[in-house]
Amino acid sequence: MELGLSLGDSSKPFGFLSKAREITTTTTTTTNGLQGFCMALGINSSTSARAQQKLHSHDEDDDEDDTSEEEEDEDDDETTNGRPSLDPPVQLNLLPLSPVLPDNASSEGGSPGTAARGFDVNRLPATATAVGEEVTSSSFLMDFCMFRGGKKRDSEAAGNDAVEAERASSRASDEDENGLSRKKLRLSKEQSAYLEESFKEHTTLNPKQKVALAKQLNLRPRQVEVWFQNRRARTKLKQTEVDCEYLKRCCENLTEENRRLHKELQELRALKTTNPFYAQLPATTLTMCPSCERVATTSTAPPPTKPTDLTSKTTAPFPLSRPPSNTLFPFPPATPDHPHQPAAS
DNA sequence: ACTCTGATATACTTTACCTCA
DNA sequence: CCTGAGGTAAAGTATATCAGA
Known part of the structure; x- marks a missing residue:
């Protein structure tokens, strides 16, 4: 001073x-x-x-x-x-x-x-x-x-x-x-590029590597050390962002799935009240078209003729929301534009 | 086994600089 | 052209962990 x-x-x-x-x-x-x-x-x-x-x-x-x-x-x-x-x-x-x-x-x-x-x-x-x-x-x-x-x-x-x-x-x-x-x-582009290359090889440096790198780039070892610290932090931040984005998409998909299942449930309840025939069907024989989101019955389980069938165990080979393609449609038949295909998994 | 110390890591913050509206 | 906001990167600080004495 x-x-x-x-x-x-x-x-x-x-x-x-x-x-x-x-x-x-x-x-x-x-x-x-x-x-x-x-x-x-x-x-x-x-x-x-x-x-x-x-x-x-x-x-x-x-x-x-x-x-x-x-x-x-x-x-x-x-x-x-x-x-x-x-x-x-x-x-x-x-x-x-x-x-x-x-x-x-x-x-x-x-x-x-x-x-x-x-x-x-x-x-x-x-x-x-x-x-x-x-x-x-x-x-x-x-x-x-x-x-x-x-x-x-x-x-x-x-x-x-x-x-x-x-x-x-x-x-x-x-x-x-x-x-x-x-x-x-401010590190030069060449210095940064060289550090990046080194980072690709190893994200952490031992003291010897640090000193060697510093000498090579005409930097102080401390600068190299700091650069690697910050670089690791940036990598982690980016990875966190990617993870966050992935989880966000998962959440959106689950929300959509949840909404669809709710709607399916409502359809089934409506069917049960309006059409006693469907009320006698096992739940697993009913499915919903993912595109129009309307309920249909599957051919694998014919409509029961006796009330006792309702109590019989049914083993659905697929989830309710993912029916086989051979579906009986109580609503308008499938068209090329709307084939009532099950949703992709 | 316990403590101390030094090295190093991460997490967070500060600061200088740059870009752009 | 100037300016302020926001972003980025280098560097500082706090803290935790671990190895070795």
């Missing part, structure tokens, strides 16, 4: 940046704030390109972090990656670079709200080149930028520099209040 005060000193704007290379060579082994500070400055400086190159040569060391060192990982992010993840970045907005980089400086490639903070993971080399600036903040970000193809908003940003700069600066001033802002990383 004291660093922010130092940054505010526009009277000596980054004379030390000429020593960026020298400083950054030690960043992997030290964690003091000054270095992180210097690197952060470098990202906004037009003289920092070489320092970034130097950083690139060191960032491989980062990936040596195992997953058992998550906390240390955070520290490393600030130092070895040259990307101040927590404290100083916001202060960087106050860099007196702004007069030097009038409009484009705060809007190149980055999103409106982030560009003025001095570094932006979403900045793209193309746009940076357009404004004659080196904008990436670390080797990882450099690679990341290389991964990304041009996107629509890059060109848009170039066209809206003035407005973007104004918005960015206003937002930056807001965020300077607390000095904390979480930068959002």
